[in-house]
Amino acid sequence: MLIAHISDTHIKPQGQLANNGRVDTAAHLARAVAHLNALKPRPDLVLVTGDLVDAGSPAEYAHLKALLAPLAMPAYLIPGNHDARDPLRTVFAEHRYLPAEGFLQYTVEGHELRLVALDTLVPGEGHGELCTARLDWLDARLAESSQPTILFMHHPPFDSGIAVMDNDYGLRDGADRLARIVRRHPNIERVLCGHLHRPIQVRWAGTIAATVPSTAHQLTLDLDPAAPLTFGFEPPAASLYQWRPGTGLVSHLSYIGDYGGPYPF
Numbered sequence: 001m002l003i004a005h006i007s008d009t010h011i012k013p014q015g016q017l018a019n020n021g022r023v024d025t026a027a028h029l030a031r032a033v034a035h036l037n038a039l040k041p042r043p044d045l046v047l048v049t050g051d052l053v054d055a056g057s058p059a060e061y062a063h064l065k066a067l068l069a070p071l072a073m074p075a076y077l078i079p080g081n082h083d084a085r086d087p088l089r090t091v092f093a094e095h096r097y098l099p100a101e102g103f104l105q106y107t108v109e110g111h112e113l114r115l116v117a118l119d120t121l122v123p124g125e126g127h128g129e130l131c132t133a134r135l136d137w138l139d140a141r142l143a144e145s146s147q148p149t150i151l152f153m154h155h156p157p158f159d160s161g162i163a164v165m166d167n168d169y170g171l172r173d174g175a176d177r178l179a180r181i182v183r184r185h186p187n188i189e190r191v192l193c194g195h196l197h198r199p200i201q202v203r204w205a206g207t208i209a210a211t212v213p214s215t216a217h218q219l220t221l222d223l224d225p226a227a228p229l230t231f232g233f234e235p236p237a238a239s240l241y242q243w244r245p246g247t248g249l250v251s252h253l254s255y256i257g258d259y260g261g262p263y264p265f
């Protein structure tokens with residue numbers, strides 16, 4: 001089984017650029033979709049871990065839907081801090097895995113890996129949280145199966161060293177209980193997150209937590225505790241997770257764009 005992970009597509013209404021006119025997020029997503037479609041073997045499915053759009057409007061979700069339409073494999077969406085639950089589930093009504101009300105949490109069954117989606121959104125806020133209801137749901141879902149499992153959520157449950165993200169936009173309430181729940185389930189292979197617009201891996205709660213670059217703009221890597229939050233144009237990428245019997249889940253970073261090659265050795 002091959003799983004692709006992309007994130008932070010930040011789609012605006014058609015014809016509008018993001019971040020004060022600097023980022024053509026739609027063109028970037030179109031390139032990401034073409035990149036995923038051209039992979040051999042093709043991923044079985046794609047996880048899109050939030051900040052799907054920039055301001056949570058129906059027009060943005062309609063634009064996102066048009067941009068994802070050429071994708072040759074199923075996409076599983078979760079909200080980030082830039083999203084809004086009801087416009088998301090309304091525009092993507094045919095994505096039957098999305099609950100009709102409440103938090104946008106769900107499981108994906110029937111594959112070699114079980115997928116469990118968590119919703120860390122706090123409407124109108126940049127930080128995330130996992131309240132008792134969301135964590136009780138997770139606890140109950142994880143009790144159902146000892147199958148190899150991937151958890152995916154927008155806000156990472158760890159500090160990154162990028163100060164403004166950790167201090168102002170981190171996962172607040174619920175991170176400690178989440179760690180206790182995850183630690184009880186050694187079948188959790190990865191916790192996959194977005195939000196940081198960079199590739200980061202951490203040993204966390206007995207498993208590996210990882211983020212992925214944005215399909216568009218990247219946060220500046222500056223570990224100075226006084227650094228302001230800025231962005232730039234390091235290469236976009238998708239992560240690929242291949243389940244290899246006898247080895248387990250192997251991760252790769254697949255850069256989107258033409259960097260020369262392939263040349264024969």
Ligand SMILES: [Fe+2]
Binds near residue numbers: 010080195
């Ligand atoms: Fe983002």
Ligand SMILES: [Fe+2]
Binds near residue numbers: 081082154195
């Ligand atoms: Fe975010």
